[in-house]
Amino acid sequence: MERQPRVLQVLLLAGLVALIAFPLVGEKFYLQFITKVMIMAIFAMSLDLLVGYSGLVSLGHALFFGVAAYALMLLTPEYQAAGFWTSLGASLGIAALAALVVGFFVLRTSGIYFIMVTLAFGQMTYFYVHDSSHLGGSDGKYIYVRPVLEIAGWSPFDLEQPSHFYYVALAMMVLVYFSLRVLLASPFGRVISGIKENEHRMRMLGFATFRYKLVCFVLAGALAGLAGWLVAAHDGLVNPEMLSWHQSGQLLMMVILGGMGTPSGPILGAAALKVLELLFQGWTKHWQLLLGGFIVLSVLLLPRGLAQLFESWRRD
Amino acid sequence: MTEPALRTAALRKDFGGLTAVNDVALVCRVGELHAVIGPNGAGKTTLINLLSGDLAPSSGRVELFGRDVTGLPSHSISQLGVGRSYQRTNIFMRFTVFENCRLAAQSRLPSSMRFLRPAARYREVNEAAARAVELAELCGREQVPATALSHGERRQLEVAMTLATRPKLLLLDEPLAGMGAEESTRMVALLRKLAPGHAMLLVEHDMDAVFALASVLTVMVNGAVLASGAPEAIRANREVQEAYLGSEDGE
Numbered sequence: 001m002e003r004q005p006r007v008l009q010v011l012l013l014a015g016l017v018a019l020i021a022f023p024l025v026g027e028k029f030y031l032q033f034i035t036k037v038m039i040m041a042i043f044a045m046s047l048d049l050l051v052g053y054s055g056l057v058s059l060g061h062a063l064f065f066g067v068a069a070y071a072l073m074l075l076t077p078e079y080q081a082a083g084f085w086t087s088l089g090a091s092l093g094i095a096a097l098a099a100l101v102v103g104f105f106v107l108r109t110s111g112i113y114f115i116m117v118t119l120a121f122g123q124m125t126y127f128y129v130h131d132s133s134h135l136g137g138s139d140g141k142y143i144y145v146r147p148v149l150e151i152a153g154w155s156p157f158d159l160e161q162p163s164h165f166y167y168v169a170l171a172m173m174v175l176v177y178f179s180l181r182v183l184l185a186s187p188f189g190r191v192i193s194g195i196k197e198n199e200h201r202m203r204m205l206g207f208a209t210f211r212y213k214l215v216c217f218v219l220a221g222a223l224a225g226l227a228g229w230l231v232a233a234h235d236g237l238v239n240p241e242m243l244s245w246h247q248s249g250q251l252l253m254m255v256i257l258g259g260m261g262t263p264s265g266p267i268l269g270a271a272a273l274k275v276l277e278l279l280f281q282g283w284t285k286h287w288q289l290l291l292g293g294f295i296v297l298s299v300l301l302l303p304r305g306l307a308q309l310f311e312s313w314r315r316d
Numbered sequence: 317m318t319e320p321a322l323r324t325a326a327l328r329k330d331f332g333g334l335t336a337v338n339d340v341a342l343v344c345r346v347g348e349l350h351a352v353i354g355p356n357g358a359g360k361t362t363l364i365n366l367l368s369g370d371l372a373p374s375s376g377r378v379e380l381f382g383r384d385v386t387g388l389p390s391h392s393i394s395q396l397g398v399g400r401s402y403q404r405t406n407i408f409m410r411f412t413v414f415e416n417c418r419l420a421a422q423s424r425l426p427s428s429m430r431f432l433r434p435a436a437r438y439r440e441v442n443e444a445a446a447r448a449v450e451l452a453e454l455c456g457r458e459q460v461p462a463t464a465l466s467h468g469e470r471r472q473l474e475v476a477m478t479l480a481t482r483p484k485l486l487l488l489d490e491p492l493a494g495m496g497a498e499e500s501t502r503m504v505a506l507l508r509k510l511a512p513g514h515a516m517l518l519v520e521h522d523m524d525a526v527f528a529l530a531s532v533l534t535v536m537v538n539g540a541v542l543a544s545g546a547p548e549a550i551r552a553n554r555e556v557q558e559a560y561l562g563s564e565d566g567e
Binding site for chain 2: 201
């Protein structure tokens, strides 16, 4: 496994401790804000598996996020709670299945064509949902009650409470982070990196590369589904914008801003983008200009993302 | 007589109106080093591409170890025990020497759909990679990134990766391309060392190396086989001298 720079390890650990301690002091607004950031971090990590580690730049990743969110909405009876594991399993399953079908087609292309075809699949789904009244059309639909986890009458946590939801999201983010690190060091992970580096040579070494790319695409889709389920449960509503290419584009920005192909990059990117958005929105209604400017600057100065800051410390 | 590792019959490849490989029949056995020579544009690299599955033939047949493999994809052909090295170095530039070989060796696991145990802890894979590094005489360079290697070392790594897949048939496309005298000598020694245990098909421009190594020579001109046989016979062949060797011998 690639060792992370020591400075980064210390910072990550400090960050984790701060995140664990935050609900003891934080206000509800910030609690919910950070919960959202952590969910977006999961979403960004799932995309980084494609963009950063496999070299597959997708502009349709929101599709899997969105279908998982809608799956939770459909599985939640009005004014009743959906089961935690059943709805989570269904959301992940539907996202994985969607990724299997989409991946089967898009992975036959590469480069700019891959970007275009993923975009096309994303937009097809977006317009389908947008124009389907039983799915709530352009307004979307509310989820009035959050999923409930009950084991023989006992619930370990209550998602209606912001601090409980916060810890569930944190636990999921940490779990995804370490799962991905294990995955990337495994034989499967090495094959994925090899494909990114030189797919032709991988085939000549005897690897049926399509199969590996498809499995990777499905895993990334399922993880995006986890994020989608969390967001829908957290916000208590779904709408078609979750599936739109704006969502995919913003996600790609998070990954690039944080650092593609680095374990903590997507987390840093998601946090940076969301925090700046909040900050600039407080300053001016033209906050998008400031945010855009920041992204241009950071790509120019830190082409390998925020994670690069810590890499250069190591070399000193 | 053992089954030949490689046999082709009436192999042909057309690119539009151009016939790059025309009616080629070849046989290569284990323990044999079969060199294919010919002027530029004779179709030698296209021939290798047909044998490795990089290209599908327009017509004709490729048999490996007695099995018809015509039109199989390159990864399936590789799994049958075929290792190929490239004329232009084709390695994983950002990986270390060892990681290049380890990934190559990993291709011989029944499957790489393994998600939990770190790849670095597969003992048999590490051993195969270490063996390949040793055979290609890259010991001590294991942890160097491929980008930092000299040209000659990259060519050695290219061969090492091929060896790490434990092939029975080696397809080597100009392994001496761009090498200095000393590097060439080392590569020739390596190929000689490998010859007894493998069937080797070698495309090469360096005539000294070819005559030093080959047990069988095939001369290609304009996509077709002009002559094939023992090196002495080829050297004495009038047609070959006119078409190709004459100019080279005059150097």
